[in-house]
Amino acid sequence: MDLTMRPYRSVLYIPGSKERALDKARTLAVDAIIFDLEDAVSPGEKETARETLAQALRQGGYGKRTKIVRINGLETHWGRDDAAAANDMDCDAVLLPKVESPEQLDALAKLTDKPIWAMMETPRGILNAAAIGAHEQLWGMVMGTNDLAKELNSRFRPDRLAMQSALGTCLLAAKATGCVIVDGVYNAFKDDDGLKAECDQGRDMGFDGKTLIHPAQVAVTNAAFAPTEAEVELARRQIEAFEEAEKQGQGVAVVDGKIVENLHVATAQTLLAKAEAIAAMAE
Structure with a gap:
């Protein structure tokens, strides 16, 4: 499955130093794993x-899950060695923390030929999101909402009002350039209702998925970011109705009392492709 066509509903952080966690990750129904060498490692x-991480990845067993290695910043004592090591690891991408400019991605690109993902977690990074998103080696963005909240000195609200401008800015940048973009973490890992509400908000905004801090969050997140059976059925009927309308020389169709045009068909096809990609993960 092409890296850009894989689902990214659930993206779980796993400490690169914990052998038990690295082993358990092989059994979890997540779409992607961020193997963390930064914040989760002292x-x-x-x-x-x-x-430890290199050995786990050599051992394999992670199936079709996208494997992303988060390195330390290149300005740190460990960053460049992390980047060089990750380039030789059996992973799909390298995630750079606290990206604030495309020049930082240029520096990483000199150390790895793997796809790059960027942590968007500082005010300067958010303001430069469009330039960052346009980098030729960038494949994905990850919202670092905890660090961003710290930098903004903002308070937590269930509606995430303080995060909306940053989330929207990065979302626009990612969609403009075709990058994957996943939402930030939800810290209360035992609060399924709160997690679902935040997942629903992110999904409705247009995020491809959400980063997670605990395996208990996987089921709720996967369900929230997956097309429902009703959505899949409607998408199929929209496509069929439009194709029939075209045969009759018409440019629009009507399904359930609503107009169906080319743009609706494109959305329906994207939804069906996502459903197929999710199904392929389980094969």
Whole structure:
């Protein structure tokens, strides 16, 4: 499955230093894994974590899940060695934290030929989202809402009012350039209702999925970002109705009392492709 066509409903952070967590991740129904060498690893474990992760990836067993390695920033003591090591690992992409300019991506691109993902988690990064999103080696953006909230000195609200401008800016940048973009984490991992509400908000905005901090969040998130049976059935009927209308020389169709035009058919086809990609994950 092409990397850009894979589903990204659930993107779980896993510490690169924890062998037990790395092993358990092989059994989880997530679409992607961020193997973390940055925040989840203490300074004293950085060097060993790099080898622990490399060994786990060599061992394999992660199936069709997208494997993303989050390295330390290139300005840190570990960043460049992380990037060089990740380039040799059996992973699909390298995630750079606290990206604030395309020049930072240029620096990483000199160290890896793998697709690059960018953490969007600072005010300067958000303001430069369009330039970052346009980088030729960038395949995805990850919203770092915890770090961003710290930088903004904003308070948590269930409606995420303080995050809306940043979320929307990055979403526009990603959609303009065809990048994958996943929403930030929900910290209360035992609060399924709150998680579902935030997933629904992100899905309705247009995010491809959500980053997770705990396996208990996977089922709710996968369900929220997957097309429902009703949506799949409607998409099929829209396509069929439009094709029939075209045979009759008409440019529009009507389904359930609503007009169906070319743009609706394109949306329906995208939805069906996503449903097929999700089904392929389970094969």
